Amino acid sequence: MKLDLILPLCALVALSRQAPSSECSCDLTTSESLFPHDKLEAVKAGAAKCNSDISPQKEAELDMLLLGLRRRLPRLQEDVSTLEREDDGQLYGAVSLQVIQNELTQIKQLVARLKSAVQAHEHLTANTSTQLQYLNVEMKELEAYDSMQVVSTQLTNQRLKRDLDRCTSGQNRNTAPSQPPPGNCPHGRLMNVTGPRVYTAGEPGSHKYGAWGRDPKPEAGKEGWYWLVMLTSSNRYGHYVRRYTSLSSLIVAVSTPGNVMIHSSNPTTNTIQGPNVVLHGEALYYNCYNQDSVCRFNLTSKTVTNTQLPKGTRFNSKGNFCHLDECYLYTDLDLATDESGVWVIYTTTQDFGNLVLSKVEDGEPPGLGQTWRTSLYKQGVTNAFVACGVLYATRYVDKNLEEIFYSLDTATGEERFNVGVSINKMSANIQSLNYSPVDQMLHVYSDSFLVSYKVLFE
Structure with missing residues (x-):
């Protein structure tokens, strides 16, 4: 029975009994199961964790280590060339060799850090992939509670709006290119x-x-x-x-x-x-x-x-x-x-x-x-x-x-x-x-x- 019919009915019963109090109480029974708010909160927390784990800073860390190697290796080559020019079997060769050993030590440290970072990223990627699969399953279960198709209709409207925006921007791009063709090419990419x-x-x-x-x-x-x-x-x-x-x-x-x-x-x-x-x-x-x-x-x-x-x-x-x-x-x-x-x-x-x-x-x-x-x-x-x-x-x-x-x-x-x-x-x-x-x-x-x-x- 709908709620808007139950309330007037309660009022009518109260009047017929001429009860001194105007209060009314009734029981509402629904066939729908309770929405699992705790599960939704868990999904939101999992998504937030994925966003924090996969961040631009993680990629920047690898870039910095690779940049360090790119700068160290040419310097090492210069030091080796210096050793070849100065090696007299005595003092100058020993000094240059010590410089090279120091460079090699620093390069080994960078390589070790790079290896550790790559392994950590591989582990993080595997964990995140598993977590995303879990979140996907949870979200599909939560969608079952959308009996009135409100959320699915919103998603459909968002996709239609996105496709319309792409179509509009595509027409504008054909009439007025935002960028010149690459290189000297009259044909495009x-x-x-x-x-x-x-x-x-x-x-x-x-x-x-x-x-x-x-x-x-x-x-x-x-x-x-x-x-x-x-x-x-x-x-x-x-x-x-x-x-x-x-x-x-x-x-x-x-x-x-x-x-x-x-x-x-x-x-x-x-x-x-x-x-x-x-x-x-x-x-x-x-x-x-x-x-x-x-x-x-x-x-x-x-x-x-x-x-x-x-x-x-x-x-x-x-x-x-x-x-x-x-x-x-x-x-x-x-x-x-x-x-x-x-x-x-x-x-x-x-x-x-x-x-x-x-x-x-x-x-x-x-x-x-x-x-x-x-x-x-x-x-x-x-x-x-x-x-x-x-x-x-x-x-x-x-x-x-x-x-x-x-x-x-x-x-x-x-x-x-x-x-x-x-x-x-x-x-x-x-x-x-x-x-x-x-x-x-x-x-x-x-x-x-x-x-x-x-x-x-x-």
Whole structure:
């Protein structure tokens, strides 16, 4: 019986009995069980504990320890270099050695603290995960008391409002972008890679290492041409560029223009070393034979000019792309093209093996332009390319999958380690990978096979 009917009934009974008192008492019986306020309070306390346990300060602690290690290790290397210069077997060497021992002690202490912090975080993560599962179960039980669906209706309204806000902000963003596109890209951020679009064997008897693609700045009448470079000597050297007038002629291995020779013998001065080459403006850019410099071979004049890279640049297979099982030989210098021109990706001893990106400027000879330094270790990378002024790096997942996991936006200097774009491989290894701004394709040379993928932008 409803409460609003019970009260008038009590009043009527009291009047009929002509009782001297106007007070009325009655019993209210309900089929609903009592709401467990104590359980709700326990859930609120558990949620508050999770919020206090997982805090920004916990992450800041790890960041500070890692920062300390990053600063200590270069200092230790400097101290070792000092010891090597001053070691006379007597006083100076003993003093420098004592400094190094002190540095090592401090580094060991930092490593111990870092290990302890990581273990504590792992334990905290496991406990918090268990607690969240428990809270989730408790909340579902509490929702059963919402017989009139008040709370669920509020949650539904909140979701609808959130979706409406997203839709409204999305429309506004399309008409008036809040941020410029990354780098020099007119397409927006790289979102996905699909394909392969092309998958074909190379020339008969072709070699494991090589590269292929299109010229982003071709001569008139050669807009649809393709090029191919194979390392024909020891998977290390090449001395010609093979041209094709169309994709179909490339697939059936019919090279009508034939080979453009850099030199008649191989290897020799100015021939190609390593697979990471590109063609741009009827000129081939590559790692000069046995040098830490970029060669540019003009296919029309048959002349070679070169650009010297900074002192300490690693070459002759000392700074390769690698994964756990193997390194790709003589991939010290990686040439790349995008909408703005030619880039070179390399590493130096001064950068402790991290990737370095430099713009190659036009000129006679070509010059080295602006340079960007990254925090990405080169031998933890299997390949790299540049698209729209953004450097991307890949890593080996397994024989069927490669992942674009890293990016550096040259316009903002922002680094990302969570790009998370997968490439479905047709063969286990990718010896060269380059982006073509002509058609937004990735051209891959993979264990003698020529493969291409479509790049999808935002």
